[in-house]
Amino acid sequence: MQTTDTSRMTFAKVKPGTGLRKALEMTPGQIIELINDSGLKGRGGAGFPTDLKWRLAADVDDELKYVVCNADEGEPGTFKDRVILTYFADLMFDGMTIGSRAIGACKGIVYLRGEYTYLRAFLESKLAKRREAGLLGKNVLGKQGFNFDIEIRMGAGAYVCGEETALIESLEGQRGEPRNRPPFPVNTGFMGHPTIVNNVETFTWIPCIAEKGAGWFHEFGTEKSTGLKLFSVSGDCGKVGVFEFPMGITLKELLEKVDGTDAKAVQVGGASGRCVPACDFDRTIAFEDIPTGGSIIVIGPQRDMLKVAKNFMEFFVDESCGQCTPCREGNPKLLEGINLLLEGRCSMNYLRELCSLGETMQLASKCGLGQSSPNAFLSIVAHFKDEIMGRTPPEKGTICQTNWNETPRAPR
Amino acid sequence: MLISEQEQLRANIKRMINDFGNNRSALIPVLQEIQRQYGHISEYVMQLIADILHIHPVEVYGVVSFYSFIGHKEKGRFVIRLCKTISCDMQGKDRVARQLENDLGIAFGETTPDRNFTLEWANCLGMCDQGPALLVNERIYTKVTPDSVHDILEECRKTFGAHTLQQKETLCKLPTQAV
Ligand SMILES: Cc1cc2nc3c(=O)[nH]c(=O)nc-3n(C[C@H](O)[C@H](O)[C@H](O)COP(=O)(O)O)c2cc1C
Ligand code: SF4
Ligand code: FES
Numbered sequence: 252m253q254t255t256d257t258s259r260m261t262f263a264k265v266k267p268g269t270g271l272r273k274a275l276e277m278t279p280g281q282i283i284e285l286i287n288d289s290g291l292k293g294r295g296g297a298g299f300p301t302d303l304k305w306r307l308a309a310d311v312d313d314e315l316k317y318v319v320c321n322a323d324e325g326e327p328g329t330f331k332d333r334v335i336l337t338y339f340a341d342l343m344f345d346g347m348t349i350g351s352r353a354i355g356a357c358k359g360i361v362y363l364r365g366e367y368t369y370l371r372a373f374l375e376s377k378l379a380k381r382r383e384a385g386l387l388g389k390n391v392l393g394k395q396g397f398n399f400d401i402e403i404r405m406g407a408g409a410y411v412c413g414e415e416t417a418l419i420e421s422l423e424g425q426r427g428e429p430r431n432r433p434p435f436p437v438n439t440g441f442m443g444h445p446t447i448v449n450n451v452e453t454f455t456w457i458p459c460i461a462e463k464g465a466g467w468f469h470e471f472g473t474e475k476s477t478g479l480k481l482f483s484v485s486g487d488c489g490k491v492g493v494f495e496f497p498m499g500i501t502l503k504e505l506l507e508k509v510d511g512t513d514a515k516a517v518q519v520g521g522a523s524g525r526c527v528p529a530c531d532f533d534r535t536i537a538f539e540d541i542p543t544g545g546s547i548i549v550i551g552p553q554r555d556m557l558k559v560a561k562n563f564m565e566f567f568v569d570e571s572c573g574q575c576t577p578c579r580e581g582n583p584k585l586l587e588g589i590n591l592l593l594e595g596r597c598s599m600n601y602l603r604e605l606c607s608l609g610e611t612m613q614l615a616s617k618c619g620l621g622q623s624s625p626n627a628f629l630s631i632v633a634h635f636k637d638e639i640m641g642r643t644p645p646e647k648g649t650i651c652q653t654n655w656n657e658t659p660r661a662p663r
Numbered sequence: 664m665l666i667s668e669q670e671q672l673r674a675n676i677k678r679m680i681n682d683f684g685n686n687r688s689a690l691i692p693v694l695q696e697i698q699r700q701y702g703h704i705s706e707y708v709m710q711l712i713a714d715i716l717h718i719h720p721v722e723v724y725g726v727v728s729f730y731s732f733i734g735h736k737e738k739g740r741f742v743i744r745l746c747k748t749i750s751c752d753m754q755g756k757d758r759v760a761r762q763l764e765n766d767l768g769i770a771f772g773e774t775t776p777d778r779n780f781t782l783e784w785a786n787c788l789g790m791c792d793q794g795p796a797l798l799v800n801e802r803i804y805t806k807v808t809p810d811s812v813h814d815i816l817e818e819c820r821k822t823f824g825a826h827t828l829q830q831k832e833t834l835c836k837l838p839t840q841a842v
Contacts, residue, residue, distance in 0.1 A: 327787040407730035424690035426729040485791035
């Protein structure tokens with residue numbers, strides 16, 4: 252059952268504009284200090300401390316700085332940003348405005364994924380209302396010398412553009428190929444100027460923290476992962492949708508709340524996350540244990556784990572930008588290996604080689620896509636070896652579309 | 664192409680580039696707008712854009728070929744993109760795919776001979792809790808079943824008479840089932 256209840260979320264209880272007004276009474280330094288006290292970490296998945304990112308950008312001396320909101324939400328199983336954009340867009344814009352004040356930017360860009368084009372007109376109308384209300388434009392809220400406006404730019408259907416440097420490349424009119432880091436966007440971002448890139452949800456928490464205080468945020472979560480978080484829950488459970496839970500929740504507790512206790516595994520963090528088997532359900536979702544951008548895919552007892560792995564690997568073969576070799580060549584190789592497993596034609600030695608290829612990709616790929624694409628495969632191999640080895644070959648064409656004559660044999 | 668048609672195209676593109684800011688950063692918004700209006704980016708258009716922006720046409724081609732929503736190949740008036748990623752897969756996207764192929768008489772990656780429909784795969788559309796999901800141009804459909812495929816196609820066919828642009832506008836309304 253689809254059970255998203257936005258009225259019960261914290262975002263519904265914070266009035267747009269109130270947090271922004273409070274924040275604008277502070278100095279930029281005080282805003283960053285407040286975020287530091289709250290312990291807020293990036294909600295896009297990587298969990299980088301937000302205050303540190305902002306401080307680094309604030310410290311650079313430049314006339315032009317940018318605030319970029321990452322609304323590319325491409326991770327399979329993630330849809331919380333869509334819910335925020337639909338119901339709490341004003342809070343998110345408040346957060347971007349506070350960010351611009353903190354780092355001294357005068358321009359904000361929302362990078363909205365192409366698949367969400369149907370939200371664009373709605374968001375533009377929100378922005379127009381904000382301009383009328385003096386929340387954007389010259390001297391925001393009467394604050395002399397504080398000018399800030401927001402523009403919406405559309406993505407064009409490329410998952411890798413969620414990676415912050417690829418996103419900036421895309422904004423600059425290039426192919427969405429990730430850059431080498433350093434230099435980081437906080438120094439050399441959009442058009443070479445200091446840029447902070449944050450997730451939709453990260454920005455939306457900012458005015459809540461400004462309104463309710465850093466101490467309030469600390470009441471939730473763990474020492475290293477403070478606060479609340481939105482989770483996008485889908486798959487084989489009774490209740491699917493967007494839920495707000497504190498960080499540090501165990502998978503067991505989470506599954507009880509969404510009626511999914513009979514799950515055999517949970518994919519945490521989407522395709523680039525990892526597959527957690529039932530025996531590990533007492534682990535916690537937190538940056539120090541199992542991190543996630545909010546994607547929770549519940550995998551029921553009837554599912555074939557190898558097909559799950561195959562679906563993820565096909566995703567990465569599609570979405571790799573092709574710039575670096577480990578990722579461009581490695582993902583198809585792993586997919587080929589999964590097909591061999593499905594056909595019951597993979598030796599243990601070859602499986603070990605595939606795993607070591609996966610580990611190489613984790614180390615040698617240029618960006619997070621290739622570094623994390625083997626995760627799902629590796630964790631499924633580690634926990635479900637019994638299920639995936641020694642299969643009887645399926646009848647022609649039933650499971651794999653791979654041409655039998657062309658499928659390479661496992662070496663040795 | 665008629666000379667006047669070419670000139671019209673050129674003027675149209677020039678105006679777009681001016682609107683979006685005459686620099687490299689305007690390239691993708693311009694390409695998106697051309698894709699929306701003309702359904703694809705022809706080689707001639709790539710050359711035109713390159714000339715106006717003073718960049719090499721290969722640069723334009725590189726961008727066109729990178730993004731899955733921008734393309735060189737001509738597409739149908741309605742581009743149907745069915746999500747094939749995990750949650751929709753678990754919710755039965757295969758049967759929806761089959762029915763789409765049956766009702767349209769084409770395979771994925773193809774366009775109907777009357778140029779009305781193009782069928783494509785997409786990755787996660789952000790509707791995983793309400794799958795299987797598909798996009799028709801900019802409009803999202805959720806909880807699609809094999810038997811609702813017919814209704815979706817009929818809805819598109821009904822708008823055939825309408826002017827292309829007008830029709831696209833009705834297709835980008837905020838869906839009531841967005842959450
Ligand atoms: C392949 C790839 C895809 C990503 N996609 C997204 C995305 O869709 N949304 C997002 O917020 N962050 C995404 N990220 C993370 C961003 O690079 C970046 O860390 C994030 O926007 C920072 O914001 P935060 O600190 O607020 O989380 C992605 C990273 C990688 C490597
Ligand atoms: S890891 Fe993959 S997506 Fe990232 S730069 Fe390399 S090829 Fe591109
Ligand atoms: S998996 Fe299909 S919309 Fe996310």
